[in-house]
Amino acid sequence: MTRRTVRIAMNGVTGRMGYRQHLVRSVLALREQGGLDLGDGTTLWPEPVLVGRRGLALEEIAAQHGLDHWTTDLDAVLADPAVEIYFDAQVTSARVAAVERAIAAGKHVYCEKPTAPGVADAVRLARLAQQAGVRNGVVQDKLFLPGLRKLKRLVDGGFFGRVLSVRGEFGYWVFEGDWQQAQRPSWNYRAEDGGGITLDMLPHWEYVLHELFGPVTSVQALATTHIPRRWDEAGKPYPATADDAVYGIFELAGGIVAQINSSWAVRVHRDELVEFQVDGTHGSAVAGLRSCRFQHRAATPRPVWNPDQPATERFRDHWQDVPDNGVWDNGFKAQWELFLRHVTLGDPWPWDLLAGARGVHLAALALESSTQARRLPVPELPR
Numbered sequence: 001m002t003r004r005t006v007r008i009a010m011n012g013v014t015g016r017m018g019y020r021q022h023l024v025r026s027v028l029a030l031r032e033q034g035g036l037d038l039g040d041g042t043t044l045w046p047e048p049v050l051v052g053r054r055g056l057a058l059e060e061i062a063a064q065h066g067l068d069h070w071t072t073d074l075d076a077v078l079a080d081p082a083v084e085i086y087f088d089a090q091v092t093s094a095r096v097a098a099v100e101r102a103i104a105a106g107k108h109v110y111c112e113k114p115t116a117p118g119v120a121d122a123v124r125l126a127r128l129a130q131q132a133g134v135r136n137g138v139v140q141d142k143l144f145l146p147g148l149r150k151l152k153r154l155v156d157g158g159f160f161g162r163v164l165s166v167r168g169e170f171g172y173w174v175f176e177g178d179w180q181q182a183q184r185p186s187w188n189y190r191a192e193d194g195g196g197i198t199l200d201m202l203p204h205w206e207y208v209l210h211e212l213f214g215p216v217t218s219v220q221a222l223a224t225t226h227i228p229r230r231w232d233e234a235g236k237p238y239p240a241t242a243d244d245a246v247y248g249i250f251e252l253a254g255g256i257v258a259q260i261n262s263s264w265a266v267r268v269h270r271d272e273l274v275e276f277q278v279d280g281t282h283g284s285a286v287a288g289l290r291s292c293r294f295q296h297r298a299a300t301p302r303p304v305w306n307p308d309q310p311a312t313e314r315f316r317d318h319w320q321d322v323p324d325n326g327v328w329d330n331g332f333k334a335q336w337e338l339f340l341r342h343v344t345l346g347d348p349w350p351w352d353l354l355a356g357a358r359g360v361h362l363a364a365l366a367l368e369s370s371t372q373a374r375r376l377p378v379p380e381l382p383r
């Protein structure tokens with residue numbers, strides 16, 4: 001077995017996503033398993049170079065994980081020919097400039113979603129990467145969740161017959177920050193800093209709907225700010241200028257109707273933080289992060305509307321679990337493995353920056369639909 005090192009500049013590793021999911025659970029987890037077996041007698045050994053603004057924080061993370069390389073000088077790391085990949089999990093507002101520089105330096109790029117705060121920049125990054133001939137990708141982790149993989153298994157197996165509708169419920173209560181600390185960074189609640197639940201979550205729903213059921217052809221959304229005042233990390237009050245809930249209806253190619261509520265101002269009365277119910281002519285399913293339950297048409301009860309009587313059925317009892325039938329690795333790591341194979345072996349990879357731009361496009365159209373109070377078509381982004 002020969003070992004090939006791939007050096008990855010990782011920007012934003014002091015953040016929630018950059019540290020936990022991408023550094024620890026993906027790149028370091030790959031090292032813990034001895035590297036990535038490419039299947040051709042080569043093991044790929046990812047060597048992260050931690051990049052960020054705060055040297056002390058980077059030094060601490062590097063020391064904690066026995067890593068040799070960190071820097072606050074992005075230009076220097078991009079000028080280093082030994083660095084092959086640039087990864088970005090910075091705040092959304094900082095992404096475009098850094099990714100653009102990485103593309104110009106000839107690096108392959110992989111980044112968190114949304115790829116940009118606006119669609120023009122998102123499309124521009126995709127084009128720049130294409131013109132530069134660098135391999136590029138965007139994180140689309142929800143596709144790798146066990147619950148959604150099981151749901152996809154049902155779709156691919158023809159379980160639903162004709163899919164009629166999808167209804168998604170995402171969200172949880174994010175504390176305002178006064179009497180209990182907020183569990184999400186405050187920039188998410190300031191539009192001027194790239195925050196807002198529409199820009200955060202609609203890119204996810206775009207690829208989930210697209211990959212499982214078909215491309216979105218129209219959107220009608222209502223985005224709002226339910227909690228107008230929050231308290232930041234320092235305990236200081238600030239006006240929440242970004243939307244914290246968005247209620248959307250989407251038409252998909254083929255006539256499927258999807259309705260997805262996303263909110264940081266909802267208390268959870270569900271089994272999981274996100275759930276999608278899919279109804280089809282032959283059966284239905286409800287998928288969450290990990291589980292997926294289904295009901296075949298033959299097991300469908302016959303409810304009769306009668307408010308004078310207590311419910312006669314225990315409706316949840318008529319559903320069955322989709323079995324795991326396998327071991328599901330962390331979704332972020334699973335996608336990293338595919339990206340590394342794409343970069344080194346040229347394996348197929350559908351989740352490029354243009355796919356990322358589609359998500360930003362849908363978010364932008366949803367916000368526009370909300371402002372204009374009307375349903376808008378979602379034109380395809382040209383390749």
Ligand SMILES: NC(=O)c1ccc[n+]([C@@H]2O[C@H](COP(=O)([O-])OP(=O)(O)OC[C@H]3O[C@@H](n4cnc5c(N)ncnc54)[C@H](O)[C@@H]3O)[C@@H](O)[C@H]2O)c1
Nearest residue numbers: 012013014015016017018089090091092094112113114185
């Ligand atoms: N894939 C997912 O499920 C998912 C989930 C949450 C967030 N995200 C995305 O990941 C990115 C990071 O989100 P997060 O929740 O980790 O944020 P975070 O606030 O925890 O981390 C942000 C990172 O960006 C750095 N940064 C660079 N410039 C900055 C600036 N001007 N102000 C503040 N921080 C700056 C910070 O140092 C930190 O390392 C965002 O683009 C977000 O949309 C993705």
